[in-house]
Amino acid sequence: MALLKTIAFLFCMNQLTQAAVTQLGQRECPSNDDYCYRSDVCAYVFTFPANDDETCPGRQDTVTAMSAVRDELNKQESSIHKIADISDGLVDSLSKAKTHLKRHDESLVKSQRYIASVSDTLDQFKDEGRAKSEALEAELTRLKLENEEQQQILANQTRKLVEQREEINSIRDSITITMPDAVCEENWHYYNNHCYNIEQDIKTFRAAEANCQGKDSHLAKVTDIEESHFLTGILGDTDWAWIGLEYKGLSQTGRWEWIDGTQATFFDWVPGEPNNFQGTRENCVHIRMEKDGQWNDWACWGEIKSICEKEAEAAIEDPVEARLSRLERNSAYNNNRLAALADDVAHLKQLITEQGELLQQQSQQLDNQQ
Template structure:
């Protein structure tokens, strides 16, 4: 380090020291090279030693000054550093606080956004459901429209069919009117012809002839046959199913019994033997049409009938009628008809009409 404030006296001191030194070395060499030793003057030696101590003192002072300056610089740098660190900590603390505030604000914002997201998601789902409902409503409306169109087409077809039917009916009425007119014409013609015939018969009328009164012979039934009014009845002792019983009666010139009156029913009932469950076929069936009962001659069952209460019930395909006279239950003649499957084997009742116009063949 340079010391520009150093006085010029110091420079002279340095130069004097160096000059004195040279003289000392020269004198020392001269003394060594001479014959006799050369001893310096004690006062000059003390002067040199004092100059050397002053130099050292100056160097030490300079070194101390440098040390002090260095310590001052270091101290100032440390203080500045501490100040900087203190300011940085404060700034960091402020920044940290600001960051904390920002983080809280961000968390709140995130929560609000999540809530808004959920709300928007719910609204989206509601809109989606509403959209689906609208789509279903559109489909239902389309289906209803198609159904309405089909109904309209069906109505149009029905209207056309009705018009056709009306036209056919009109044609039929016209044809019926034509036929009625033709019938009237024919009736008039027949009436005219009848009048002519009446006139001709009146002109050619023969004398009246006295006819003798007819006498009818009494009805006689064969053995094992029983007479009631104009019919003979046969009570079988063998069993057959209903079709075979019908065939057997027809082979005798008769038929399975047809019962029209309570008197006839009571007469037959009294002929039947009473037993545990005595049953007898007679001529009634609904084998062709269920619940439409007909006699074997094809006539329908009308007027009086003598079914037991709850009969006929068609329990197991029961299409043929029979009479029951039993000891098991109390029965009366006019409540003794039942229906049963026609393939059951039972005894039966045949009837042969013997009145006017009947066959003269006698059952056997």
């Protein structure tokens, strides 16, 4: 009986081993009380004899076979667990790859939007560049036309200046003017029927006027720019000299008057004058040669040189001299105008050069962008 049970058990274990290998995890056993579930296998239950003297043939072999089957099943289970771990790892990797691919797609969409924005900005910049280029070309054309006009004006002024100089030289070569000896006293200078003397002794404004009156004259009365230029021509390069102009009345309501009481209508002030420097009442006027012979207001108690003026003893009809003087003044004016025009032309040339360089840079930028 024991032998039969042993043989049946071995047959059962063989079948169960095959079932365990192919159907592991189903946890099912034959519906027979002789089978039971142990350690993930179905085993045949049998009872060994209670009497130890009774022999059980094949028992040791059965135990050994069962151990081998169990070890094999454990190995299979371990392999399956490893495969499950690898599968979980692959699932996790696939999930991460999916997330990374999604982020890549989002980044690609953003890049496409940025490229579209940059393209729109570039198109706008090109349009603005073309507009600026057209505006610069128009401005360059205008400057060139203006430069041509200035060049023509400069040429005309130069021609007129040459003609006037030739006329002056012709008059001087053909006419000799002899001035009467009795027109002005010694050391006095003649101009426009008046005589002028530079008083070298330094005096206050009042003392200078008293000194002039003692010589039958008054401090000089200057009524136009030609007379002012004449006086600067007879003064030293750094002289200060009183003329007969003073401020009469209150600071806000008074007026500038000449020494004879007439109101002044012509002035040749140094820029920024009169100014009552540092709050000082500067009510008298003098010529400052280091300021190009223009006028400055100063305190009347200051002591400097002075210019006396009186009428000439005999009036002189001198149309030639008057004409020469007028031509010389015109020549000086034309010289100044010529210099100003030359400066304007130089400035225009510089502007044209700068505009040309800017236009070239704009064109280069457009070429690079295209």
